[in-house]
Amino acid sequence: MPVVREFTLPDLGEGLTGAEVVRWMVEVGEVIAVDQPVVEVETAKAVVEVPCPYGGVVTARYGEPGEEVAVGAPLVTVAVAAVDGPTDAPVAAPSAEVERPLVGYGVAESRGGRRRRVGVPSPVAPAPAPVPVAAVPAAPAVVPVISPLVRRLAREQGVDLAAVAGSGPDGLIMRADVERAVAAKVAAPVAAAAPAAAGPAAATEGVVPLRGLRKAVAEKLSRSHREIPAATCWVDADATELMSLRRQLNATPGPKVSVLALLARICTVALARFPELNSSVTEDGSGIIRHAAVHLGFAAQGERGLVVPVVRDAHARTTEQLGEELARLTESARNGSLTPAELTGGTFTLNNYGVFGVDGSTPILNHPEAAMLGVGRIVAKPWVHEGQLAVREVTQLSFTFDHRVCDGGTAGGFLRFVADCVERPGMLLRQL
Incomplete structure (x- = not known):
């Protein structure tokens, strides 16, 4: 007699209490192996595949795509081969349609490496009702969608x-x-x-629910705006020499150096000079936590929207190493494969909104961080250089900071140092 075991949504870490079902990777009646992914869920941090620790026949699935499942709530029930000795697990009689579905605990019979469908033992979980085998199409239409x-x-x-x-x-x-x-x-x-547009009531297109990442972002930004007394200062900087340095570096053998990598290196040097900005205020607001390491977050546009991957120990990396890690995390953001660990733990954020073609911004801080450097587009502008009017590559730098951790003098000093490094990148040699 097979034993029906219930697999619940495990704790996915980072304090998450639930996840939204994105898609099921198995059908009711399908034979699965131990640790085979059965469902793809979206948390507030990332989209992850959840493997099942049991091997056998899937007898029920819980939650439709788009529904929220709490940690500890049932995901699937699986009929596994009975083990010797007494057991408290519920037992269901196998269907007459089952043809050797189980040959041992966690081992699934298969032909040619392809999954096959078998009859389904009666589910024992009372709610929600499992999908009956008859309701599952034998040959569903294939829709060419990967994502x-x-x-x-x-x-x-x-x-x-x-x-x-x-x-x-x-x-x-x-x-x-x-x-x-x-x-x-x-x-x-x-x-x-259109002819009825002049009527008394205006129609709406409906309400889009806040879920998953969008919901987490909304909650985090609302908390940041509510709790942090943020202030912003900005300055225009001549980035001509920085761009020239980048061209020189990329003319030599080795990986290409991005502008973002150079800005990240400038940030780590600036934070070493102004360590109070690499900090956060305690939950109760009674103290300031000074972080020894710089875990540099940066804004990246992905399929799920704007996310902030984190470069761990950015202060200990060379410019080339920063560039490689930034490129890796950016690619993961684009294809939606960032893990929760890669999206948390930042101590300072670099926001290059110039990629959107804008010059300036006053962003909301990434709670609980105390500061964020924003960089606008680098564009040719008339500029007074060495007493002469010239066309130079200019960018606007903005700096948003938590006024509880420092005053305007510290924030202005940080921003001025960053601007000086952008205008005269050779001065970085004094800090290396």
């Missing part, structure tokens, strides 16, 4: 993926394809309702 985030966007906007033409390789459906389908849906009813 679970694209699937979720389509689900939230009510877009039938089967009716969407993919613009990617081999007809792969991309995020832009779904967004176009959403725009087409919105445009059609708006055009039809």
Whole structure:
């Protein structure tokens, strides 16, 4: 007799209390192996695959895509081979359709390395009701979508993926394809309702729920704005020499050096001179924590939106090493593979919003950090250089800081030092 075991959502770390189901990776009635991923969930930090510690036949799944599952709540039940001796686990009689589904605890019978479907023992979990085998299509239609985030966007906007033409390789459906389908849906009813636009009530397009990463970001920014008395100062800097240095470095053998890597190196040197800015205020507001290491966060645009990956021990890395780690984390942000550990623990943030084509910003601090350096686009402008009007590559630097950890003199000194390094990068040699 097989034993039905219940697998609950494990603690995913970082103080997370739950996760949202993105997609199921197994079906009811499928034979799975020990530690095989069964579901992909989205936490406030990342999208992760959750492996099941049991091998056997999946008898029930709990939670539909888009639903929140609490840590400790059931995810799946699995019928595994009975073990010798007494057990308190519930036992379900195997279906007559099962053809040698289990040959041992955690070992699944398979043919040619492909998963196969078998009959399903009756589930014992009372709620929610498991999906019956008859309800699972024998040959579901294959929709060319890889990204679970694209699937979720389509689900939230009510877009039938089967009716969407993919613009990617081999007809792969991309995020832009779904967004176009959403725009087409919105445009059609708006055009039809145009004569009634003068009516007393204005129609809405609905409410988009705050979930996963977006919800976590909203909560964190609200807390930062509510708790931190932040102030911002800024200065224009002539980045011509910095860009010249970058061209010289990249003309030599070795990995290419990005502008972000040079700015990150400047930040670590500046924080060594102004260590009070590499700090955070205690939860109760009674003290200031000075951090010995610089864990440098930087803003990166990914498929899930704007995220802040963290370069650990940035102060101990060379410019080349900083560039390599920044490139690795940026790529992980783009493909949505950042882990929760790579998104937490920062002590200072570098925000290069110049990539969006803007000059300045007054960002909200990344709670509980005390400071953030912002860098605008580097653009050719008329500039007085050595007493003569010239065209130079200029950027605007902005610095937002927690006024509890320092006064304006310290913040201004930090920003001025950063600007001096941007304008005369050779002075960094004194600090290395």
